[in-house]
Amino acid sequence: MGTTLPSDEAGELRRHLGVFDAVVIGLGSMIGAGIFAALTPAAVAGGSGLLLGLALAAVVAYCNATSSARLAVRYPQSGGTYVYGRERLGDFWGYLAGWGFVVGKTASCAAMALTVGSYVWPRQAHPVAVAAVVALTAVNYVGVRKSAWLTRGIVAVVLAALAAVVTACLTGGTAAVAHLDIGSDAAFGGVLQAAGLLFFAFAGYARIATLGEEVRDPKRTIPRAIPLALGITLVVYAAVAVAVLLVLGPARLAHTTAPLAEAVRAAGVPSLVPLVRVGAALAALGSLLALILGVSRTTLAMARDRHLPHALAAVHPRFQVPHRAELAVGAVVAILAATTDVRGAIGFSSFGVLAYYAVANASAWTLTPAEGRPARIVPLLGTAGCLVLAFALPFASVLWGAAVIVAGAAAYGLRRAVAHRA
Incomplete structure (x- = not known):
């Protein structure tokens, strides 16, 4: 005798995101704190x-985006590569992809x-971080549409801040332009590590694919948005x-903790430093918002298949979001934000994401x-590129x-x- 689950347990997510909102969510995921922080270690x-290294990373990202887009059209469900790996390569590979994504x-x-x-309060970075997690988990809880509108505003401010940085670096009257000799003294291993x-x-475009159940007309929207x-x-x-390299040069860039702020100072426009700080904080908020959104959707998919506790598969009857998965993810992130440091978290995350x-690329090969x-050549280059960059970290x-x-x-x-055995 079959049993019909209530909508809270087996409900479908509401499809209401168009191309524009999907692109904005992708931009909010990618144009985040990475550009404010990753230039120095690179x-x-x-x-x-x-x-x-940037060009190499872009090539690998393009292959990943193309493979993800084709797979998302074929499988427009929440879960992204967890679903693709499961359907194309087998249950184990789907699980492993989902595990790497959720943990990373x-x-x-x-x-x-x-x-x-x-950026907001350096002396109280951990409490502020926990507060940010709690606030954005609440935003996601009441519905993805509100998340999309908030992300749209964040992306607009961050793009304005980055445009101001580029303009200041290229037109600053008091800055001496640094000598830029692209790649002449760079070891191949160093370029690979910079790319990684x-x-x-x-690594944010897959957030669009993980929202597969909430996108209108996914066969048209996802291949365009990614x-x-x-x-x-x-x-x-x-x-x-x-712009930053022209002003600072690679040697000076490698020794600054706030490269964009240092660049506008070197360009003779120190008045832009507060704008850069605000832009960095908002960029990180935008990334955090989209990351919690994506991780909770993959958690939902894995919970549906009982790779994670099945209770996390519930969909809220009013807000139509995976509310238990979002609360669980928010709680774990809050604990990590209170106890870890940025450098360790980023290094650990990169390996799992790659x-x-x-x-994803191996799955696309089987289409x-x-x-x-x-x-x-696309999934072949993507697979090889991901593995090479992962082990070059x-x-x-x-x-x-x-x-x-x-x-x-x-496990x-x-x-x-x-x-x-059972």
Whole structure:
């Protein structure tokens, strides 16, 4: 005798996001605190090869975006690569992708929250970070449409701040333009590590795919929104990177903790520093908002398949959001934000995100032409690029990231063994 679950347990999410809102959510995920913080470690790793690293990261991101878009059209469900891996490669690979995403992006949420705290009130960064997590979890709880409107405003302010930085660097009257010799003294390994670090700043376009159940006409909306959001982000990042390098040069850039603020000072426009600080804080808030949104949707998908506690699969009957998953994610992120540091969280997150996208590209490889398979070179380059960049990261990031992925795989095997004996 079958049982019909109440809408709170088995309800469908409401489809009401169009192309514009989907692009804005993608921009809010990508154009975040990464561009305010990632340039310095990338300069340390790659020196004058920073721009080459940016280009390499963009190529890998393009492959990932194309593969994700084709798969999202085929499987317009919440969960992103968790769903794609499960359907195309098998249950284990879907689980592993979902595990890497949830764990890695939860750490990324903590990093974004701490970035907010460090810009808003440096001496009380941890309490401010926790407060930011609580506030944005509440915004997501009452509905994704409100999240989209808030993200739209944040993206507008951040883009204005970045435009001011670029303009000041290129036109500042008192700044001596630094000598820029792109890549001539950069070791190949350093360029790869810079690319891996800069990829962290791109990894937001999949947020559109993880919202597959809340997008209107996903076959039309998702393939348009993902590459459009990625293209806009690449143009913005390239302009900012070139402008900052022209003013500071790679050596000076590698020794500053606030590269964009230092750049406008060097350009002779110190009055823009407060705007940069506000822009950085808002950028981190925008990223945190979209990250909590995406992690909760993947948690929902995994809970539906009982890879995570099934209670997290509930959809709120009024707000039509995975409210228990959002509260659980918010609680874990708040604990991490109160106890961890930004550097550790970012390094840990990068490895998990690249592993996640490697599964996405491998899944896209299995599509047939009738299913919209991209050119073979796209998923091949994407898979190889993700693996290379993941293992080019700093050793500690590789060690801890690999350990957590292996732990997740072991947990999966143990659960299957117990189920088989039962």
